[in-house]
Amino acid sequence: MELKNINLHLKKSIEGEHVDALDLSPGEIAGFLQICHTALHAYICHANEQLGSDSEACISKKEIEKIESIFRELTDNFFPMAHSNKSLQQLQIVDKREYQQVIEDFLRLNNMGKDTLYLSNRLSESIGRLINP
Secondary structure (H helix, E strand, O other): OOHHHHHHHHHHHHOOOOOOHHHOOHHHHHHHHHHHHHHHHHHHHHHHHHHOOOOOOOOOHHHHHHHHHHHHHHHHHHHHHHOOOOOHHHOOOOOHHHHHHHHHHHHHHHHHHHHHHHHHHHHHHHHHHHHOO
C-alpha cells in the first residue's frame, strides 16, 4: 500500500465531530485502534520494502509480531472490558478482585442489616410482652 493511500485511509477514519478522545466510547476507540493498527502495519510493510531487509531501519518480523500483539491486546481485551457505551471520560478501570471484595462486603453488610432488624423486632416484641404480660 502506498503512503498516500495509508494516510487517506487513516484521515478518513478520524473524521468526525469529536476532537477529544475522552468523548469517545471504548468501542469507538477500539475501532480506531484497529484502523491505526492496519495503517501502521501497512506503513511498516511499505517502509520495509523501500528500505530493504539489510537496512538497520528495517523492522524485523519479530518486532512486527510484538506490535501486532500490543494492538491485539488493546483492541480485543483492554477497551471492551469497559462493557459500556459511555465516553471514556465517564469510565474508570478498577481492579476486579477489589471490586468483587466490595460487592461481597456490601452483601455481608446488607445481611447484617437484615439480621439486626429481625433481632430488633424480636427484642421489641419481647419487651412488649414483658411490660404488658
